[in-house]
Amino acid sequence: MTEKCIDTTAFGLFFVALVSLPIALVSILGYADIDYGILAEDLGSFLMVSSVFILIAAIGAYKSNSNFGCTVFGLVAAGVFFAGWAGGSLYTNLALAIIYLAALAWSYMAKNTPVLTTILFTTALxxxxxxxxxxxxxxxWLLLKGIxxxxxxxLALYLAFILVKEECEDCERSEQV
Incomplete structure (x- = not known):
């Protein structure tokens, strides 16, 4: 067992995946007029609590000198908190979508992995x-949001597991040396 901390990007991505799934379920089932006991009101508190953990990922990225990670996870934390607290107006959601598209352009220029860049695109959507x-x-529109x-x-879960797998493989190599 290693004493190395989890990569802050993987940590943040696990929470992005965690909030994305109930948003998808509420949206898709809401479009179909099926609730199965899933209440959109319950989602708000969950999103606000989860945004704190995404903010922790932003702080971890800041401490690791990752400008991109700090900025993007900070924006995601703000967007997730806003979605949980207010639900959203057209203009605030559009502003968030536009800023995530700007982050997507930054991700592309920084030559980040295409999966990460695609996650920014789906977040904007x-x-x-x-x-x-x-x-x-x-x-x-509710169905499209769910999709x-x-x-x-x-995508977030996939990339988080890839990062953790790489980290574990690095730990195994360092323990063998």
Missing amino acids: IFLFGGVSVAEDEGI AALANFA
Whole structure:
């Protein structure tokens, strides 16, 4: 067993996946007019608590001198907290979507992994579709938000596991030396 801490990016991605799945479920089932006991109101508190852990990932990235990680996880923490607290208006959700698209451009220019860049795209779509669904009385926009959140869940979880796997392999190599 190693005493090395988990990579802050993996830590943050696990929480991004954690919040994306219930958003996807509430959105997709809400579109289908099925609740299965899933209440959108319960989601708000969950998102606000989870945003604290995403903020911890931002602070960890800051301490690791990762400007990109600190900025993006800080933006995600703010967006997740806002989604939990206020639910969202069209204009705030659009502003968040635009800033995530700007982060996507930064990610591309920084030559980050395509999976990470795609996660920023799906995050932007969640807020874009969420804002439009509020303005347009949900409909198909709620389903699109759910699909984007489901993709975000899968991509974030995939990348988090890849990072943890690499970290574990590095630990095994260092223990063998």
